[in-house]
Amino acid sequence: MLKKNTITWAYAICFIFVLLTVIFAWQAKNFEIDASADTLLVDNNKHYILTQLADQRYGSEEFILIAFKPNNNALFATDNLNTLSNIGKEIETISRVKQVKSIANMPIFSAADSVSADIQNFTWEKQKFDEATLSLSLKMHPLYEGLLVNKAQTALSLQVVFKTDPNLEKINYDIIDIKRHLLTRELTDDELDLLEQLKQQQQSFNKQLEQTRLDEIEKIRAALVPYKAKGEFYLGGNNLLSYELIQIIQSDLVLFGSLIFLVVILLLWFLFRQISWVILPIICCATSVVITIGLLAALNFKVTVISANVFALQIILSLAMIIHLIVHYQELVAKHSDWPHKKLILHTIKQKIKPCFYAGLTTTIGFGSLIFSGVQPVISFGWMMVVAMVVSFIVSLSFFPALLFALFKKQAFVKNHKLLESSMSTMADFIKAQPKKVLVISVLVTAIGAFGCLKLTAENSFLNYFSEETDVRQELTFIDQEFGGSTSFDVLLNIPEEQISANLVISASAVQTVTAIQNMLAQQQAIGVITSIADFTRIAQVVNGKPLTEYELTALYKSLDTDLQQELFGAYFSEKDNQVRISMRVQDSTQDLNRADLLQNIHTELSALGLKEKDYTLTGLFILYQDVLSRLVDSQVLTILIVYGAMAITLMIIFSSLKVACIALIPNLITTLVIMGILGLFSIPLDLMTITIAAVAMGISMDDTIHYIHRYLEERKLDKTGDKEWVKRTNLSVGYALIYTTSVIVIGFGTLVFSNFVPSMLFGLLTSVAMIVALVTDITTLPVLLRKYITKDDVKS
Numbered sequence: 001m002l003k004k005n006t007i008t009w010a011y012a013i014c015f016i017f018v019l020l021t022v023i024f025a026w027q028a029k030n031f032e033i034d035a036s037a038d039t040l041l042v043d044n045n046k047h048y049i050l051t052q053l054a055d056q057r058y059g060s061e062e063f064i065l066i067a068f069k070p071n072n073n074a075l076f077a078t079d080n081l082n083t084l085s086n087i088g089k090e091i092e093t094i095s096r097v098k099q100v101k102s103i104a105n106m107p108i109f110s111a112a113d114s115v116s117a118d119i120q121n122f123t124w125e126k127q128k129f130d131e132a133t134l135s136l137s138l139k140m141h142p143l144y145e146g147l148l149v150n151k152a153q154t155a156l157s158l159q160v161v162f163k164t165d166p167n168l169e170k171i172n173y174d175i176i177d178i179k180r181h182l183l184t185r186e187l188t189d190d191e192l193d194l195l196e197q198l199k200q201q202q203q204s205f206n207k208q209l210e211q212t213r214l215d216e217i218e219k220i221r222a223a224l225v226p227y228k229a230k231g232e233f234y235l236g237g238n239n240l241l242s243y244e245l246i247q248i249i250q251s252d253l254v255l256f257g258s259l260i261f262l263v264v265i266l267l268l269w270f271l272f273r274q275i276s277w278v279i280l281p282i283i284c285c286a287t288s289v290v291i292t293i294g295l296l297a298a299l300n301f302k303v304t305v306i307s308a309n310v311f312a313l314q315i316i317l318s319l320a321m322i323i324h325l326i327v328h329y330q331e332l333v334a335k336h337s338d339w340p341h342k343k344l345i346l347h348t349i350k351q352k353i354k355p356c357f358y359a360g361l362t363t364t365i366g367f368g369s370l371i372f373s374g375v376q377p378v379i380s381f382g383w384m385m386v387v388a389m390v391v392s393f394i395v396s397l398s399f400f401p402a403l404l405f406a407l408f409k410k411q412a413f414v415k416n417h418k419l420l421e422s423s424m425s426t427m428a429d430f431i432k433a434q435p436k437k438v439l440v441i442s443v444l445v446t447a448i449g450a451f452g453c454l455k456l457t458a459e460n461s462f463l464n465y466f467s468e469e470t471d472v473r474q475e476l477t478f479i480d481q482e483f484g485g486s487t488s489f490d491v492l493l494n495i496p497e498e499q500i501s502a503n504l505v506i507s508a509s510a511v512q513t514v515t516a517i518q519n520m521l522a523q524q525q526a527i528g529v530i531t532s533i534a535d536f537t538r539i540a541q542v543v544n545g546k547p548l549t550e551y552e553l554t555a556l557y558k559s560l561d562t563d564l565q566q567e568l569f570g571a572y573f574s575e576k577d578n579q580v581r582i583s584m585r586v587q588d589s590t591q592d593l594n595r596a597d598l599l600q601n602i603h604t605e606l607s608a609l610g611l612k613e614k615d616y617t618l619t620g621l622f623i624l625y626q627d628v629l630s631r632l633v634d635s636q637v638l639t640i641l642i643v644y645g646a647m648a649i650t651l652m653i654i655f656s657s658l659k660v661a662c663i664a665l666i667p668n669l670i671t672t673l674v675i676m677g678i679l680g681l682f683s684i685p686l687d688l689m690t691i692t693i694a695a696v697a698m699g700i701s702m703d704d705t706i707h708y709i710h711r712y713l714e715e716r717k718l719d720k721t722g723d724k725e726w727v728k729r730t731n732l733s734v735g736y737a738l739i740y741t742t743s744v745i746v747i748g749f750g751t752l753v754f755s756n757f758v759p760s761m762l763f764g765l766l767t768s769v770a771m772i773v774a775l776v777t778d779i780t781t782l783p784v785l786l787r788k789y790i791t792k793d794d795v796k797s
Contacts, residue, residue, distance in 0.1 A: 013402035017395070021287050024294025031293050032207070033249050034302035047627050049183060051619040052176045054492055058571050058581050061098075062162045064220065064239050065147075067479055069155040070231035076103075076131040080156065081124055083230050088158050090223045094216055101159040103148050108137050142536075146484030146529030146585075155482055160220065168205040174198050210242075217243040236479030236486065238621075241462065244472040248757045249308045259751045260312050261285075264319055264744060271740050272326065273415040276408050280400060281322045285315045288395045292388045301384055305465075306377035306688050309752070309760060310384045316748045317363060317700065318392040320741035321356055322400055324707060327737040328352050330414045341410035345401050353397060355710040358654045359703035360393040362647055366699020369643035370692060373635040375628055377688055382695075417736075424735045427779055428728035435784045442781045446670050452677025458632035458686040461588040462486065462625075465687075467756045477589050484529025485585030489622035491517060491602075493580045494615050500578055505554040506533065513609075514580050520605045521582065526590035526598060532582040533572040586622050595626045632686045639695050640672065647702060655709070663785045664705050667777035671701050675770045689759030693766050700745065700767075701774030704738045708778050712786055727783040735779060742775040 054060075066087075070080045081104050088100035107122045108129060121127070124134065138149050149156055175198045178191050187195065217240060224233045261282070268278045289311050296303075303310065329348045332339065339347075367389065370382030404411075431438065463480065466473035480486040499510040515534045521527050572581050586598075599618070606616060644665065651661035672694050679690060711734040715726045745768070752764025 007406065010402045010406040013398055014406050017287060017399045017402075021290050024291045024298075027294035027297050028290065029297075031297040032302045033246050034210075034304055045624070045627065046183060047619065047623050049176065049179050050617055051621075051624060052172075053180060054490060054581065054617075054619045056173060056176060057574055057577065057579075060571075062164070062239070064160045064162075064217075064235060064237040065479055065483060066158040066160065066220070066224070067150075067155050067234040067236065067483060068157060068231055069234070069478075071229075072231075074131060075149075075153050075156065076134040078128075080230070083227055084156055084158060085125055087223060087227060091158070091160055091220060094219050096162050096212060096216065097160060098163040099161045101148065101161065103134065103138065103144070103156055106144065106148060108134070143531060150482040152482075157483055162216075165205065165209070168202070168209065171198055171202045171205065175202060213239050214243055214246065234475040234478040236476055236483070240472075240475070244466070245305050245757075248755075248760075249303060249305055252308050252752075252755055252757065252760060253303070253311065256309075256312055256751055256755070257315070260315055260748045263747050263751065264315065267740075267744055267747065271323075271415065271417075271743075272330075274411060274413055276404075276411055277326055280403055280408070281319055281326075283403065284322055284395050284400045285318045287399060288318045288388070288392045289314055291395070292391045295387055295391065296384055299387070301380060301387075303384075304377045304380065305757065305759070306692070307381040307384050309763060310381065310388060312748065312752075313385065313696070314388040314392055316745050317389065318396055319744055320700075320703060321360065321392065321396040323740045323744065324356060324359075324734075324737045325349075325352055325396070325400060327734070327740065329411070331733055333410075333412055334414055337412070342405060344410065345405050349397065349401050355707050356397060357393070358650070358710070359706045360389060362650055362702040362706060363699040364389040365646045365650060366643050366695045366702065369639045369646065369695050372642055373639050373691065374631050375635055375688065375691070378635070378692060381692060420736065420739065421732065424731035424739075424779075425728060428725070428731045428783075431727055431780065431783050431787070435788065438780050438784045442670060442777070446673055448681075449670070449673030449675075449677030452680035453673060455680035455683070456633060456636075456676065456686060457680075457683070458629045461593065463588050465758050467758060467761075470756050480528075480587050480589045485527070485587040487586040487588055487622045487625065488620040489527075489584050489586050490618070490620045491521070491582040491584075491606075492617040492619060493517065493582065493611075494617075495578045495580060496615065505575060506573065506580070510580070514582060516609055517606065517611075518582055520609065521584060521602070524598060524601060524605075526587045526593045528585045528587045530582065530584040531572065533569065533580055536569070536572075595622070595629060599623075599626060628688070632688075632691050636676075636686060636691050636694065639691075640698075643695050643698050644669075647698070651706075654706070655713075659789060660709065660713075663782070663789060664702075664709055666785060667705055667774065667782045668698050668701050670777050670781065671770055671774045672698055674773045675766055678766065678769065684762060687759055689763045690766065693763060693770065696767060697770035697774065701771065701778070704741065704774060704778050705782065707734050708738065708782060709786070710734075712783070713790075716790070716792075727787065730783070731779065738775060738778060742771050745771045 068080075068084060068087075070077075070083070072080055074080070084102045085104040088102050088105065091097055091100050104124050108124070108127075129137075135153060138144055138153070141149075145151055147157070147159060175195065178187065178195050178198070181187060181191065217235075220235070227233075264285070265278055265282065268281060269275075272278070292311070292314060301307075325348055328351060329344055332344050332347055336344075364386055367382050367385035370378050370385075373379060373382070463473060463476055463486070466476070468474075476486060493514065495506070495510045496513070499507050499513065501507050511534055514532050518530050518532055518534055521530050572583065573579075574581075586595075587593075602618070603613070647668070648661055648665060651664045652658055655661060655664070675693055675697055678684070679686065679693075684690065708730060712726055712730045715729045715733075749764040749767045749771075753761050755761045755764070
């Protein structure tokens with residue numbers, strides 16, 4: 001009867017998990033990839049709100065830049081300009097394209113009689129200016145150089161400007177109108193409810209827009225194909241960055257997910273030489289991943305470049321838990337060959353459920369600590385891994401034994417690895433004979449790691465996220481170096497009261513202040529193209545032969561058509577707010593660029609010009625990214641403190657001993673210091689991926705520590721011979737599982753070194769190194785400490 005009930009329960013559990021897998025597989029179709037800039041930011045970040053307010057005020061346009069480096073060295077040759085014109089007209093047929101700007105269709109101001117003339121007629125397409133005229137007119141052009149032609153006049157570009165959906169624009173405006181209150185106060189309940197409704201509407205529009213943007217990139221690339229013989233093309237802009245990141249995420253999910261599955265199959269076969277021990281773990285890992293994807297979709301989580309490895313992590317962590325179960329099952333088979341299949345399974349679960357639960361709990365805590373990082377994509381990654389770990393734990397300790405009992409017979413074959421057995425015995429003998437050497441080496445390694453931690457930095461570039469040989473890196477670098485930079489950066493100057501006149505749009509003194517700021521910025525390292533209202537006065541000087549007076553400038557502003565007024569002035573001047581925008585781009589490829597120093601220099605120079613911080617605001621992607629970078633070191637310290645504090649409390653609860661808890665933390669402290677030390681010593685900056693490594697390594701490596709200590713204490717408690725060979729017996733039991741799981745993790749994550757996304761490559765490499773260090777400390781330093789400091793009284797009865 002008992003056996004029949006057990007079989008019934010096993011089939012019932014299998015049926016439940018099959019049903020859950022089908023349900024969540026259906027839900028998984030709603031799972032999305034998000035590579036937008038918003039994924040880098042905390043939703044209510046002050047700088048983000050200020051940047052969005054500025055974008056709305058000055059009508060920030062969404063655009064892609066297409067650089068064209070012709071084979072014909074005569075840059076302004078008719079053939080090159082015809083190519084530019086034809087490409088522009090073809091791209092303008094794309095439905096969302098508002099305008100394609102180029103030297104071919106933009107007005108050449110110096111050819112006009114006056115700035116009030118119909119300047120739209122003074123384009124190359126209408127006037128066919130000769131090469132010399134174009135070259136002279138565009139040299140040091142305040143608006144076009146760095147945007148439509150590079151400084152060296154060796155390349156041209158097309159600026160593809162996109163239309164904005166008026167409905168989405170209205171929703172975005174309403175959202176920012178509510179969020180602006182966060183700069184001075186907390187939102188009311190009514191405002192929070194309205195904000196949530198607007199965000200849901202925004203999400204619906206953005207989902208469609210994201211796909212549209214991807215399609216547009218494909219269409220633009222297709223439009224360029226017939227002209228490849230004319231020269232080289234390079235694309236740049238936020239849309240391209242998002243497109244390439246999505247391609248990388250999709251590639252990494254498919255390629256490395258498949259590669260890890262293949263590696264897992266080969267490793268499982270090598271370790272166990274039993275087809276059942278290959279099929280069962282694969283089924284359980286696949287089930288865990290499918291259920292997790294469905295759950296994350298239901299919870300509205302989106303995978304970003306930071307969380308793209310979440311499923312690879314889940315496969316490996318699920319497998320690690322299952323390997324511990326398999327190894328213990330085989331250990332019971334070797335000791336009790338007469339036991340029936342059911343008894344072997346029940347004893348395996350009974351004896352391993354505690355260490356597996358504790359190990360899963362500590363891993364979850366490790367990932368959970370990322371929630372407090374203050375960096376949006378890292379927070380999301382932390383939550384996603386918490387969900388993944390809960391699913392993996394449930395699947396491993398319920399579905400795995402149910403499948404094993406319901407579909408497989410007793411697995412009596414146990415593969416012996418003689419070399420491994422000999423190595424583990426030798427290690428145990430060395431630990432017993434040379435404990436002082438082990439501790440001295442451990443202290444030395446820890447000291448080197450701590451020294452490296454002092455050299456940690458948080459400085460990186462978007463360009464460095466891609467391997468140098470990739471097309472996207474070459475494209476973005478070319479745009480960055482030749483067309484005035486990649487990262488937007490604005491100074492919003494509130495015009496001083498003494499420079500405001502009721503009769504003037506903008507006074508001469510205000511223009512002089514703007515010019516002084518612009519000249520100062522031009523002297524700063526890495527600042528590329530700079531534009532402001534002062535540039536329009538420079539153009540007027542070229543046309544008129546003399547500067548416009550403040551009264552002439554006011555008269556001109558008032559006389560212009562509203563659209564032209566907005567196009568020429570609106571992007572740099574807000575009459576309503578008495579504010580001027582100085583727009584620039586930062587060249588990310590600048591050698592030894594230090595963003596924090598650049599920002600500090602700008603503040604210092606603005607102060608030297610007599611401006612106080614209340615007189616201006618710094619906004620743009622540069623400020624947002626620098627804000628993220630500035631959080632990384634503090635965030636790293638905070639997450640490590642949280643994870644160690646939580647681990648210490650958890651370990652005290654698990655082992656009911658402060659002494660054991662402290663000993664358990666030491667190997668993981670060494671691992672953390674070694675990994676962070678490597679980052680510092682090899683000048684690998686903290687970024688949105690490497691910041692997660694310490695918590696990930698801590699969470700995963702603690703699994704092995706708990707399994708080792710749990711088995712060591714058990715061996716000591718059950719010791720009947722008094723031979724004190726507790727370390728050897730632990731090594732020859734759970735030690736196998738430690739080596740197996742570490743091998744799977746190291747080889748699995750090692751595959752990421754082939755990724756074209758540098759943060760993923762570093763994540764895989766450093767996580768692999770962390771697991772090797774963790775294994776070494778768990779079978780050397782840990783047993784030495786256990787032998788030296790754990791007494792019989794510390795072992796629970």
